[in-house]
Amino acid sequence: MGSMTDTAGAAPQAAADPTDPAPTNSALATAAQDRPTPPVARKAPVERTHHGDTFVDDYEWLREKEDAEVVAHLEAENAYAEAVTADQQPLREAIFEEIKARTEETDLSVPSRKRGWWYFVRTEEGQQYPVHCRVAAHDTEDLAADWTPPTITPGEPFEGEQILLDGNVEAQGQPFFSLGGMAVSEDGNLLAYAVDNAGDERFTLRIKDLRTGELLPDTVENVFYGLVFSPDGRRVYYTVVDDFWRPHQIKVHALGTDAADDRVLFEEADPGMWTGFDVSPDRTELLIGVGNSEYSETLSVDLTDERAEPRLLLSRDARVLHSIDPVTLDGERQYVVTHNRGPATDDAVNNMVSLVASTEFDKPFAEQQWRTVVEHRDDVKVEGTAVTRTHLIVSVRKDTTERVQIIPLSGLGTPAQAEAAEPEFDETLYTCALAGAEYESPVIRLVYTSFLTPSSVYDYVLASGALELRKETTVHHFDRAQYIAERDWATAADGTRIPVTIIRHRSVQPDGTNPALVYGYGSYEISMDPAFGIPRLSVLDRGVVFVIAHVRGGGELGRRWYDDGKKLAKKHSFTDFITVTEHVIDRGWAAPDRVAAMGGSAGGLLMGAVVNLAPQLYRAVLAQVPFVDALTSILDPELPLSALEWEEWGNPIEDREVYEYMKSYSPYENIAAVPYPRIAAVTSFNDTRVLYVEPAKWVQKLRETTTGHEPIVMKIEMDGGHGGASGRYEGWKDRAWDYAFVLDALGAVEPLEGVRIA
Template identity: 75%
Template sequence: MSETTAHRQPSEGPRPPVARKLPVERTHHGDTFVDDYEWLRDKESPEVVAHLRAEHEYMEAVTAHQQPLREAIFAEIKERTEETDLSVPARKRGWWYFTRTEEGKQYAIHCRVAARDTGDAAADWTPPVVQAGRKFQGEQILLDGNAEAEGKPFFALGGMAVTEDGKLLAYAEDNAGDERFSLRFKDLDTGRLLRESIENVFYGLAFSPDGKRVYYTVVDDSWRPHQIKVHVLGTDPAGDAVVIQEDDPGMWLGFDLSPDRRELMIGIGNSEYSETHSLDLVDPAAAPRLLLSRDERILHGMDPVLIDGERAYLVTHNREAVNNMVSLVRGEEFAKPLARQRWDTVVEHRDDVKVEGTAVTSTHVALSVRKDTTERVQVLPIAGLGTPAQAAATEPAFDEELYTCSLANAEFDAPMIRLSYTSYLVPPRVYDYALSDGALSLRKETAVKGGYDPANYVAEREWARAADGTRIPVSIVRRREVARDGTNPALVYGYGSYEISMDPGFAIPRLSLLDRGVVFAVAHVRGGGELGRPWYDDGKKLAKKNTFTDFVSVTEHLVAAGWADPRRVAAMGGSAGGLLMGAVANLAPHLYRAVVAQVPFVDALTTILDPELPLSALEWEEWGNPITDPEVYRYMKSYAPYENIAELPYPKIAAVTSFNDTRVLYVEPAKWVQKLRESNTGSEPVVMKIEMDGGHGGASGRYEGWKDRAWDYAFVLDALGATQRI
């Protein structure tokens, strides 16, 4: 530690760990950057591990006084949560599947009961009334997450699938937090595990209709899904055949099971264009069939549908449609050159509506659309689809302005679709929407204990103005009695990447903020998808800085509008939202009393410059390729948080990370906090909280998740001087 740096540290209290400097030069496009802390990337180094543990100990010492507040918030979350609860049963073939949670247990218990077939479709598809805490007659436990997690440092499921006859379960289990799963098989008649298992699989499982084969995805060394393999039950997994392989490091591979479970829809793509193959699951000898090539540069998704007994495909695409449209294409058309194919319009392009995708039953199509920033579902009959006789779409109506309605399930043979509904004020609801007449049946609203009354809170939309004149949507949530008087503590949350929208949703932990007088604001900045594809395009690549300046503009709006005391504003974001936190900390540190950067992508340029690192090549479609493009390199270097740390009075900063995170490596925040302390001209602490047994989502288990959220919120509330409930 230099004398200057030592002088900048508080004269009393815990001393932060100081990593030794080992300069490494990185040269691109004639520019050389000297990185003193790149050596912290060596995960196997005892010195690195010791340093990370010292960082965690320093964090614990600096924030020790927040422990009572953390315990209070955890207790509030626990007291408001119905710990013994269950999901609404969902029917698949001859069974109703659901999950239970039990008080004192970390993980869900996956169960099922037999369904009945009386010939009355409405009755047969009405879920049974299963009670929390009481076993249902004939209930079978498929998988108890608590038993599976026992004695393991981490537990998460990456997917589950059951054969058509309901006799065999496949499930993917992660015990490290690195999202590399072990695939296991369970005989549901005997309850015994099969001897065979497959290591290092990724998300996504599907059985063939006869239950003799299972399809799964494999990642390469850079954690990119690049192969789909098929395993024949009863054989050595070492001999599993590769169904399809993708060698382009900038493309992501995945699959979906068709609604009638006869076809595997294989998607390959990035954020700008894609490719679709189809695999006939009925024929074991079938090979994937190319439907739409990446060479056409069309970003799209497909759902198979039967039209007059013939296979056709609903294609959601951006072909001359920036916000997407939906076309119906007969299966045989894909054998022709694109210019000669017939694409019948099902949903026309609109500038004010983004079509997100489709789902299909035997009689209807469900459309996921976004209008006025809100995600909603529309329904069309298949009869007459793509013809002048096509019926108008219907949409369930709700009485809130800011809400999220999404498709939870569309079972092929069902007379209904299942919808999920939530808002900032309304806990998650489950509805069944009757396809025959549009009737909504409320199946469940998640209980909130402790006398929660949504009338005590307000959620509203305002619009901030960016420097270039762009109007930025802002969602503001507060207690009703909190006035616009310029005295309130405020927390601004943002993400703004990958066209991901920060949609309205209820969160029990957030009540602990609101009840302490905090104004919670979501900045729907460019780079997200809230206002359609142009909103995303205007916040990526060489327009990425709009994401950061939009967030600053939202913060300034909250202060100018009287919602926030300028001395009592905090910022929070995770992953790519963590990059946002790092950028605004450099850009406008004076606006924030505290910044919480969760699993933050703060060393983005270093990561994207190395295609061998996890997911780096896939990021080129989001940020540009700084390896080959000097303009992209210069632009990224001008905003990358790590490279732009300056001698500034930074606010309180907490970097929250996990040792086994494969999406944003721990080394990014580890380097960032070192350099921040070195340059900080202020006296506020910079800490790093690291979960040594966690992944991108932190530690596993719901109680551990509550503790993580309590830690984040206690850090913010302490900094804002808002520790007492109002």
């Protein structure tokens, strides 16, 4: 994110001596007096009354984003944040250059074969966005050769290469650029793609003729993620969001017609349900999924029939949380169902996999016959499946990590079913995920990564089980032997063991003097899985212990781990994070006065709750797009996504207990007269997931209430969305700003002795 104030003349801040004592209150007060005056929003009290309880909100008026006064206030916040952190500019620049130096800027993805073409993505040094390309594939009698990716040199032209879409060209003259989906017609002649130029995740659909390079006149506004062509290439299916940013319609656009005439194929009226679609592996069937975090519904559409209407497969009335993959076995259409309960199964909380004949879905749910493919296990969570012509791929989570298992389709769901095969790797903490399973392919594409291994692409040969490494991402100035990633466990007050990941430079020892950064999320059953991050190296090289608190509300230990951190158990997420922080201090990994906390979105709510509960534990808190005014948002069903959140947090409108529980932890309502640590909230003006008004109100009330003297700032991207600014270099600048804020607070500005970063 670019600076709004010129700080080129700012003097670099000296690195703090780890042995120096923490600043005294008098020193902090003196420093506070020397700072610029923060912007003060006027108060316009608004009463919010529910269940007989009234809350007075002085800053709700900041929600009016079209108001010139609001915009002026946000710009003043940016100016204040830049002024307060001006001395961090040299550190930001250093971190940015380190990220840049470690990154292979001119690079190439491993080509992936689909329907007669090899598709790949190029990046070029100095360019913000990737270039999507393809070359024709050739078929011989040698399957192994036919499915071996061509050797293409980054930065050099390749004979027959065709550019599908150049993000740099598309982004010219635009304040923001993001793709919401791409699809190529079956014959390879047409490209459908969706572009967002504001950051609000409302996309414009365009169609490009790949034979001529010309755009067709077809334009559809306000589409959502996901696109698919009909098999004949004459229609495009897409999703539409309502006024509250809830995907609620599946529509069909016939090429050459006015978008106003597009047919609504499916519409979901329930404000608490999310709608999306996927296409079957053989690309003949559209699967419409409707659901929330607790149950779902699936309908099927025959893509070969332009008049086909959705057929209900599994109704929401059965209250089964599930996903479905069509498969044809012995000439019969069947469905692989990943589910948490079935007609003969009351509870499979971690999911199981069944095989169901298409005709079974015509019967009442209780009478259907489902054949077990993968049994339920308390210690293994089934995340989902994919299908090729010959094999079923099952994504599972075991021992907290995601991995892939492969089962031949022959004999599936019968006593003759083969044992699942699972690719093996050397590390304990890793992520192995399916990246592609083309229906006709004799191989599947896997992506492997860990905290110490850059993203690596493998082809797994289905017939033999062989793993073929296609590429490990190049990272310059990186020696994995210099870093350690290990698993630890903290114990909560109720006896629950909480997974903790500790990542550090090898030279850092648990001597009680280290700076530490504790990161967490803990919502929506999303797991903080092992993954490599180039920006994180700049933190580790400055002696910071990077800690991931795998708190309840995530999915690391299965569905029960999630359930024990949502709704009326949500506070477990917050107390778990505090427990992990105390654990790393007690174990000597962190000095008590050199700990920072970081989290984003729902993890930003975690930050706001934690800093209210235990402000004394943290030297600094970085809250990214933070969901800190959760109760206000969820009480208003007309705000984007609010109704969809009831299955995560509860419905405070209807349920007094939920209201009182949420009010007892919602960060904005629980700010107290205590000395808060240094806090930065980073957000985006056009974010539709967590509105900018939440951190804007939060920082105002924090400054007004704190009894301490640490700065509290908000940085807002005026041309960005939930992920910040667009473009990889702008993204690197964002990470550099974030980490510089943390490192400066922790007194960890300079690299460790003897460490040469780049």
